[in-house]
Amino acid sequence: MNEMKQLFFLDWKYRNFKASSFANGLFYFLGRIPLLGKIVPTTMLYREYGLKKGIAALKLIGSILFSFFWYGLPFVISLFISKGLSHVTSSKVSILFVWLMLFNVIGICLLELFPNLERQEIQFITNFRVSKEDYIKKSSLLKIIKTIIFSLPGLIIVGIIEKQVVLSLLIGTFSLLSFSLIWSVINLHLTLFNKRLLIKILTVIVIISIDLTLGYFLIKNDLLMSFQKLTVSWLGAFVCLMLWLPFLYLYVHFKRFSEYTRQMFISSEVLINYSESNKKDQQYYLGEGKKMKLEKVADDEKVSSLTGSKYLNALLFNRFRTSLRKQLMYRVVGISLVMLAIVVFSLLAPIKIEPIKVEKLMYNFMPIMFFVLYILSFGKSVVQTLFVNCDSSMLAYPFYRESKAIVQGFFYRFLKTFYYNGVIGTTIYLWFLIFNGVNNQLLSLEFSIIFFFVILSLTILFSFHELFIYYILQPFTSDFQVKNPVYKLVDGIFYFIAYISLQIKTAEFSYAAIVSGISILYFVIGLIVIVKVAPKTFKLKN
Incomplete structure (x- = not known):
């Protein structure tokens, strides 16, 4: 007993x-x-x-x-x-x-x-x-x-x-x-x-x-x-x-x-x-940053004239250029092969549907484009690389945490991310123009302009979003753990939005206008928040 x-x-x-x-x-x-x-x-x-x-x-x-x-x-x-x-x-x-x-x-x-x-x-x-x-x-x-x-x-x-x-x-x-x-x-x-x-x-x-x-x-x-x-x-x-x-x-x-x-x-x-x-979340949130290879390149002296955080950011992207370009090449080649197959198929089996109906089908393709650009974006990869190979060490130094250095670093990183994502968006848009050209301008000029603005706004969104939540929440700890529940929640919600876009079966001009408008509005408001808030929140967590 x-x-x-x-x-x-x-x-x-x-x-x-x-x-x-x-x-x-x-x-x-x-x-x-x-x-x-x-x-x-x-x-x-x-x-x-x-x-x-x-x-x-x-x-x-x-x-x-x-x-x-x-x-x-x-x-x-x-x-x-x-x-x-x-x-x-x-x-x-x-x-x-x-x-x-x-x-x-x-x-x-x-x-x-x-x-x-x-x-x-x-x-x-x-x-x-x-x-x-x-x-x-x-x-x-x-x-x-x-x-x-x-x-x-x-x-x-x-x-x-x-x-x-x-x-x-x-x-x-x-x-x-x-x-x-x-x-x-x-x-x-x-x-x-x-x-x-x-x-x-x-x-x-x-x-x-x-x-x-x-x-x-x-x-x-x-x-x-x-x-x-x-x-x-x-x-x-x-x-x-x-x-x-x-x-x-x-x-x-x-x-x-x-x-x-x-x-x-x-x-x-x-x-x-x-x-x-x-842990899956550690692999998911920091795995890409650990895989990226840092390589010393011959033209490092090009950035030697810069000082402080400007020099560190420029040097970092310079030394990761080979790895980033390799990933970019894989994405561009993959997109090109898929689009080439579509173009060749359209030549072998000419489209006999009315242009208005084809345009309607292309509008329905835009929600899929949201998910595709989200998956192909360099945003998450760049953020992980920045923290693992730079910020986890440099945030311990006062000069690196100065307001001016943080804001300047954010804009430099955004432009670099936008460059790589922009190449992907440009590749998709060029293949769209090729498809339209070989099919005798099947799609109207108005649609081509709308499609361009959708790709541009989504490229801005996906280049900005990951950096924005990284600077505002800075979820990573000094021992490479992810313990911020808000960051995980925001990341999950954003993925859910991208996934839900796949479930949209019919879309019209209003969808393109709403997506583009919200993306640009989010970007503009986010920039203001970064300037005002990021210097207070972008710190190393223990």
Whole structure:
């Protein structure tokens, strides 16, 4: 009884630790949001204990309620599968039987063979000086108990539906206990093997193959109902009741638990470190900057007459010129090949549609053009390159953070980005003129002018946007992390707008006018904001 108290006390302590970490993290991120940060100052991190405890308590209650929901999902899935199988076999397939065969046999196998510690668990063990071996042993048993507790509502509901509540509870409880302990004991031994990962994967494949093959065989030979009656019965409940006892003994008396614990921590720390250093968002937000190659070029002396931040920016773009031009070449060649194919096809199969209808089709192409130019833009690549190879180091120096230097640097970078994006836009527009020329000026002069302004405004937008949010939010830290939630939100919204543009099936002159107008307005307002705000916000974050 004392052991059980310790188990639940340890779990309660860990849940409180997670909830408190969540409350602190919430205050920290709210404090970094512009405007809102003034209402929620970072001093709340160490002052508002009552409020933090309230938020932590709500988080704790929410996590417990979510656990009941999460463990109830397998029963919902089993319900739908049982209905499908009942239709195929023309007999009533038990929900409990489906749950046993899928989520107990296969699901528990996967969970128990591949356990790992969360980053917060390792922090909890370290901060509270909990015995590693003791924690692993107890938390593994506690996980089994929690699985049973959180599954009880689902088992009761299934029992009510199938009118056998007691049998459902007995089979469900003892089958969870038995399968969890069986696979836990197997995992203890497999984890100490040299080729542990390969053996575990092969074991899972074998179990899944056997389970699915058995199911297919039973359905094919009309034996499913007989096997179900044997499994979902008092005999099945008795077998599950007796099965867990020897495996509990084997688990508790496992002699190499210290070796297992050490291997568990090594594997978990490697996994955490790997995921931390290879986060998708870090790769997405800074991956391009790390790939760019800095090359010393012969004409560096051309920029030697410049001084301060002007010299650094000019030198940086000069030394990245080869990499940028290579990327530009790939984009231009790709666009040219696609457009050449369209032009050749239009010559081989002349367009016989009326010019008005062709023009209408071309208007419908403009939303696609928004997404294409967004994908091909150099904005994100330039920003990442600037931070990784220049700003992450130079923002530590006062001269680099002067208002004049920041604003001048922004305009220089914008013009360079606009140059590369402008080549892409110009290539598209030239091929449009070639297409129109070989098809006997199929499209009117008015449309050609409108199309030109759309490409120009979008080129300005995509050259400006990434630099704008970079200077206003400066989301990157000195150790190349991205911890600004607003930056991620803005980036996600902008991508969503680009994606939504693909879903627009019909567009007219009004679309071109709105897109061009908003782009130019955003650019003009943004320039004013940059001049006024960027010198205050463009700083190195720790």
